[in-house]
Amino acid sequence: MIFNDLELKTAPLEGEVRIPSGCAVSAMIDRTGRKMTGEKIIRSIATMHDRSNGLGGGFAGYGIYPDYKEYYAFHLFYNDFQAKKETEDFLVQHFEVAYSSEMKTRKLKSITNEPVIYRYFLYPLSKRLANSLLDEERYVVRCVNKINADIKGAFVFSSGKDMGIFKGVGYPEDIGRFYLLDEEYEGYCWTAHGRYPTNTPGWWGGAHPFGLLDYSVVHNGEISSYDANRRYIEMFGYKCSLQTDTEVITYIIDYLLRVKKLTLNEVAKVISASFWSTIEEKSEEEQREETFLRKAFPSLLITGPFSIIFGFTGGIMALNDRLKLRSMVCAEKGDMAYVSSEECGIRAIEPDVDNIFAPAGGVPVIYTLKDGGAL
Amino acid sequence: METYIPPEYEVVRDRDLCTGCRICERECANGVHRYDKDLKRMISESDKCVNCHRCVCFCPTRALKIIKNPDTYRLNANWQPQTMNEIYRQADSGGVLLSSMGNPGDYPVYFNKILVNASQVTNPPIDPLREPMETVVYLGKKDVELKRDIEGRLVDNLPPQLKLSVPVMFSAMSYGSISYNAHEALARAAEELGIYYNTGEGGLHRDFYKYGGNTIVQVASGRFGVHAEYLSAAAAIEIKMGQGAKPGIGGHLPGMKISDEVSKTRMIPKGIDAISPAPHHDIYSIEDLRQLIYAVKETTGYSKPVIVKVAAVHNIAAIASGIARSGADIIAIDGFRGGTGAAPTRIRDNVGIPIELALAQVDERLRQEGIRDSVSVIAAGSVHSSADVVKAIALGADACYIGTAALLALGCHLCRSCHTGKCNWGIATQREDLVKRLDPDVGYKRLVNLVTAWRHEIQEMMGAMGINSIEALRGNRLMLRGVGLNETELKILGIHHAGGPV
Numbered sequence: 018m019i020f021n022d023l024e025l026k027t028a029p030l031e032g033e034v035r036i037p038s039g040c041a042v043s044a045m046i047d048r049t050g051r052k053m054t055g056e057k058i059i060r061s062i063a064t065m066h067d068r069s070n071g072l073g074g075g076f077a078g079y080g081i082y083p084d085y086k087e088y089y090a091f092h093l094f095y096n097d098f099q100a101k102k103e104t105e106d107f108l109v110q111h112f113e114v115a116y117s118s119e120m121k122t123r124k125l126k127s128i129t130n131e132p133v134i135y136r137y138f139l140y141p142l143s144k145r146l147a148n149s150l151l152d153e154e155r156y157v158v159r160c161v162n163k164i165n166a167d168i169k170g171a172f173v174f175s176s177g178k179d180m181g182i183f184k185g186v187g188y189p190e191d192i193g194r195f196y197l198l199d200e201e202y203e204g205y206c207w208t209a210h211g212r213y214p215t216n217t218p219g220w221w222g223g224a225h226p227f228g229l230l231d232y233s234v235v236h237n238g239e240i241s242s243y244d245a246n247r248r249y250i251e252m253f254g255y256k257c258s259l260q261t262d263t264e265v266i267t268y269i270i271d272y273l274l275r276v277k278k279l280t281l282n283e284v285a286k287v288i289s290a291s292f293w294s295t296i297e298e299k300s301e302e303e304q305r306e307e308t309f310l311r312k313a314f315p316s317l318l319i320t321g322p323f324s325i326i327f328g329f330t331g332g333i334m335a336l337n338d339r340l341k342l343r344s345m346v347c348a349e350k351g352d353m354a355y356v357s358s359e360e361c362g363i364r365a366i367e368p369d370v371d372n373i374f375a376p377a378g379g380v381p382v383i384y385t386l387k388d389g390g391a392l
Numbered sequence: 393m394e395t396y397i398p399p400e401y402e403v404v405r406d407r408d409l410c411t412g413c414r415i416c417e418r419e420c421a422n423g424v425h426r427y428d429k430d431l432k433r434m435i436s437e438s439d440k441c442v443n444c445h446r447c448v449c450f451c452p453t454r455a456l457k458i459i460k461n462p463d464t465y466r467l468n469a470n471w472q473p474q475t476m477n478e479i480y481r482q483a484d485s486g487g488v489l490l491s492s493m494g495n496p497g498d499y500p501v502y503f504n505k506i507l508v509n510a511s512q513v514t515n516p517p518i519d520p521l522r523e524p525m526e527t528v529v530y531l532g533k534k535d536v537e538l539k540r541d542i543e544g545r546l547v548d549n550l551p552p553q554l555k556l557s558v559p560v561m562f563s564a565m566s567y568g569s570i571s572y573n574a575h576e577a578l579a580r581a582a583e584e585l586g587i588y589y590n591t592g593e594g595g596l597h598r599d600f601y602k603y604g605g606n607t608i609v610q611v612a613s614g615r616f617g618v619h620a621e622y623l624s625a626a627a628a629i630e631i632k633m634g635q636g637a638k639p640g641i642g643g644h645l646p647g648m649k650i651s652d653e654v655s656k657t658r659m660i661p662k663g664i665d666a667i668s669p670a671p672h673h674d675i676y677s678i679e680d681l682r683q684l685i686y687a688v689k690e691t692t693g694y695s696k697p698v699i700v701k702v703a704a705v706h707n708i709a710a711i712a713s714g715i716a717r718s719g720a721d722i723i724a725i726d727g728f729r730g731g732t733g734a735a736p737t738r739i740r741d742n743v744g745i746p747i748e749l750a751l752a753q754v755d756e757r758l759r760q761e762g763i764r765d766s767v768s769v770i771a772a773g774s775v776h777s778s779a780d781v782v783k784a785i786a787l788g789a790d791a792c793y794i795g796t797a798a799l800l801a802l803g804c805h806l807c808r809s810c811h812t813g814k815c816n817w818g819i820a821t822q823r824e825d826l827v828k829r830l831d832p833d834v835g836y837k838r839l840v841n842l843v844t845a846w847r848h849e850i851q852e853m854m855g856a857m858g859i860n861s862i863e864a865l866r867g868n869r870l871m872l873r874g875v876g877l878n879e880t881e882l883k884i885l886g887i888h889h890a891g892g893p894v
Contacts, residue, residue, distance in 0.1 A: 242864030
């Protein structure tokens with residue numbers, strides 16, 4: 018795909034305008050923790066080629082950096098070397114840099130206009146961290162936000178430990194090969210996203226997954242509750258600068274899990290709550306719990322179509338909106354579990370599954386490592 | 393010298409259609425119509441007519457109509473007839489002009505300059521005839537620390553909440569300003585609808601304690617009819633600090649509306665004007681308000697949410713922020729177009745700001761300060777239709793109060809003469825012969841119809857937006873666009889112009 022320079026300049030950038038998009042999502046996890054390359058996840062998402070339009074694709078891999086698993090792995094896009102210098106100055110002031118290098122990529126005809134892409138393995142400087150009065154995770158998040166907001170032409174698009182996000186403008190299968198996911202990396206869990214935005218920002222940072230530390234979200238849909246959710250979550254120190262559904266959903270999950278200490282199942286009951294009429298038919302215990310969650314977090318209910326795969330250290334959660342306005346199927350085969358927008362995304366890599374099902378709207382499907390994930 | 397003021401409206405009778413049945417004469421408490429034996433026909437004195445349309449509606453042959461009197465002073469764009477007449481009246485009487493109902497002036501109605509979004513292509517509309525479309529809201533504080541019991545189950549430790557089946561409530565209208573039958577209709581309708589009505593500052597008639605589960609009782613500066621039992625009977629308690637129709641002054645009930653029953657309910661003397669003080673004399677500052685809030689909570693064992701009602705004035709955002717930090721569970725904001733049973737004309741027509749702007753600013757300020765969760769917000773002051781409810785909620789309200797719309801459902805024709813106590817529709821009167829014209833069985837049904845119809849319309853509009861719970865509409869300002877608004881107005885409302893976001 019050849020980008021027209023003029024078009025790039027005239028279309029509003031991500032964050033300057035709200036961009037709805039349709040999409041494809043896919044994920045696979047080996048619950049024993051056995052690692053696999055990105056080859057299969059690329060094939061899975063490639064099968065759903067028509068659900069993307071070449072304007073964004075990406076992947077998240079978990080367990081891919083065993084040699085540096087104690088370090089925060091930052092992936093950065095730079096527009097130019099000035100941005101790189103400014104960012105690296107910032108990084109050395111705040112982190113111990115264990116290793117850094119340019120991201121290894123493969124030249125492809127279909128991937129053009131790529132930014133400068135770098136990777137760093139970082140650990141917060143202990144004195145800086147102590148002076149900040151923040152816990153380690155908040156400190157890292159603040160640093161990421163600072164770079165993204167204040168350094169022009171620099172964007173941190175992955176910041177978790179022992180995981181990484183790889184994304185860009187193009188079809189997802191091309192993006193996967195561009196980053197050599199089929200050769201260079203092995204993880205126990207992969208998620209993937211193919212994007213179908215309805216206008217053309219052509220910005221690499223705007224592709225998905227969206228990440229926050231080790232959390233990653235891939236999402237297909239266009240939520241109708243966006244501004245209600247955004248205005249609420251921004252009360253708690255989050256800033257929705259990209260104006261995408263994925264961004265606000267990630268912040269909501271982060272807030273409910275990390276700050277409010279809800280379980281994944283409880284989070285699902287907040288963001289994709291059962292209808293009042295359904296709750297009435299449930300057991301007294303469930304009624305009590307779900308009514309309370311709806312009363313306490315009404316502004317975090319997400320309406321409109323969505324199917325999301327939420328990735329975290331040790332597992333994934335697949336969740337649909339309560340009316341199931343987007344397709345999503347799950348399947349299992351031995352220790353492997355799969356989630357995909359369409360069944361074909363699973364059959365393409367595992368034709369012979371043990372069971373396959375379409376989870377009902379609002380019912381979370383959670384797959385974690387058998388010896389217990391991080392959550 | 394008393395100045396003769398020509399009537400604003402003229403009663404026109406079609407002589408061919410009039411049968412002389414004299415129904416119009418019986419229906420008019422203002423004595424406009426009478427039968428002239430010598431002329432052997434009905435005659436009308438337009439001077440006395442308030443244009444309430446009672447006679448027009450009840451004339452069996454449709455022989456009557458009320459028209460704007462074409463009689464005019466010498467035309468003058470600067471000195472309008474209304475202004476001149478008011479001067480004549482004050483020169484005659486030396487008194488403060490009194491008016492009723494909301495500000496009728498030609499100020500912008502922002503709701504009418506806001507348009508709502510709908511879903512298509514990238515996101516589907518949802519069909520309320522075929523899918524659940526939730527309009528239930530809970531009002532009250534949400535900002536609690538989550539607690540778990542020993543088995544790890546979440547504990548419901550939320551302060552008391554008001555559950556509404558639809559985010560519409562009947563706003564404060566006191567017994568005294570309106571009739572016993574009007575109150576009965578409101579109470580029964582609230583009960584059937586699963587919403588609440590509000591007693592206003594006139595106390596609660598003994599007969600209506602049984603509707604307490606759907607009653608909000610008010611504590612205003614006059615403390616009329618306030619006692620522990622009254623507070624305990626209610627579902628919620630509203631402290632009235634201000635009213636949109638008359639910010640800065642207290643309530644006003646003309647003596648002729650203070651009947652035996654009203655006197656007993658309010659605990660005040662019969663027949664003498666009841667004018668509540670402008671401030672609460674125990675609240676001269678925000679910390680005093682906090683004390684009253686907690687006094688009321690102590691009295692009722694922290695079992696009921698406390699609402700603080702304020703008029704929309706210039707610094708409403710700061711006021712609301714103060715109230716949110718003072719223990720109130722809910723803030724009700726009443727815009728400058730809000731109705732009243734009696735208010736000084738100058739105050740009603742010149743003081744306060746529009747509810748749309750006040751609401752937008754309050755919601756934004758509470759969010760900026762991170763305390764939007766510590767209160768719910770009710771918007772009031774000329775909510776005309778279900779579309780206004782949808783827009784108010786998208787601007788940031790949790791629910792709306794309706795007053796005038798509810799009275800219209802009961803038959804009110806907005807003649808704005810409530811303060812005279814001669815309401816021909818049996819609403820704003822205590823005269824027994826007039827009160828009985830309003831049949832509570834009919835009245836309550838009409839209120840239920842109105843809110844039910846609005847609920848359906850709200851569901852239609854939500855469905856069109858692809859939103860299936862009203863909770864996801866609250867503060868969802870991207871669903872709104874302004875038309876014909878300038879940049880300052882858009883900024884205050886926090887919305888983009890139609891065709892925007894640019």
